[in-house]
Amino acid sequence: MNDRKPVIVARNIDKFFGDFQALRDVSIEVRAGERMVICGPSGSGKSTLLRCFNALETHDAGQLIVDGIELRPESPDIRKLRQNVGMVFQQFNLFPHLTVLENLMIGPVKVRGMRRSEAEATARKYLERVHIPEQAEKFPAQLSGGQQQRVAIARSLCMEPRIMLFDEPTSALDPEMISEVLEAMVELAQTGMTMVVVTHEMGFARKVADSMVFMDGGEIVESGPPQEVFSNPRTERCREFLSQILAF
């Protein structure tokens, strides 16, 4: 993994919301094909960091280079970047006025300028990949939470991104639907996609992550291969957090 080129490079990132410092001097590197899991207590800045990676939040200090583009406020390249960096949200955020198929096609057609027939073929291919081809004509509200999240994953994949970001993709799901979404993510990982996943699903981290990052108080407290972090956490904060979420 270490010989691959880094696709996300963050150096000394700070981020403030008013007086509250959400990120403190965060430095991190994600390499092509790497699967990184970020965990930490709520309010630790993990979602904020993820949202900086596709410029949904702008960092206040430090340097951030994603997919070869340096992110600066008002950079004209940000739209270009977002086309190559997919994002899956905790609340799915599907477009409720469009059918599943239209949700998947609107990006390729309107943003990439793809022909409708071609976009539809792509959309159906990715619906197949997340195992819900039969839901194409339905509206999001007619689907279960797990199905909606899989549609959201497919919607991002339709843009043929090079990096996929997941912001607590299973946190809003009923327990029985979590596994179907994780399964889709595991299958995606097997294709070699670069993935950064904010999650508390430690089973997923153990199974597919190459690296794991533990954040607290806006800082990266610990990082390394998952086995190492799990079996031998170096800091008290990380040990405590892991024992809490692994208690059951």
Place this chain on the structure above:
Amino acid sequence: MAAVDPATLDFRPARPLPAHQRLLNSTPVAILLYVLVMYLIIRGSYIGAERMGYNWQWYQIPRYFYTLTDDGFRWGEIPRGLMVTIYLSGLSFLLSVGIGLVVALLRLSDLIVGRGVSIVFLELIRNIPLLVLLYLFYYVLGPIFGWSRFTASVLTLAVFHGALVSEILRAGINAVPVGQWEAAKSIGMSGYQTYRYIVLPQSIRIMLPPMTGEFVHLIKSSAIVSVIAVAELTTIGRNIISHTFMSFEVWFTVAAVYMVLTLTLSIGVTYLERKYAVDR
């Protein structure tokens, strides 16, 4: 925390309303009461008018709707006035939506100048009476720009209601959850594309009922242009009265025609809403 014993919970249905309240709440009784009240009002005004020695001439009214002579069927003055009202209101409403959209987008934009301009426009228009605005447009701006009565009327109504429409649009746009913007941005959409394909289609559903109300409001306020003698429904009414002195019949009729127009509109939009309602 004290444990709740399920046995102590009261699962009985809510007590039904007493009989006399149920009776009052039923549809037939409500309609009956409404008809009764309306009858008393109309009957009262008839008696009052007769005491004044008013000479009712309802039989004269139909010929202002249509005439059937040897020359064939002809629309009367009232339908022609109604058409002008519809044309005037429709045109004004289209313009007001355009103005409202620009003002709302300026207000929602990050530009300080844009927000400033829209707030000044809004407060200016909202704090001038419609009649004064009409006089300004017709007597002051009209001669300067060479506007006709009709143009001045359309512009007055469009600007006045544009300010109100912009607030409806702003509320509708703000009602779309922030996650929708983020999802649109995350697939690389521009601000324009996000509005055009994601936000506006969703806010239109939210805005349809208040927009209908605004259109109905506009149709009613269009009557004010009769003060500068644009030949719409209210002006026609005044003209008929000045020939015939049938003020009671004509004003009742004109009011009824406005009501039929606006009620038709409201019912039509309600039907549209049902048809295009998509569960979210």
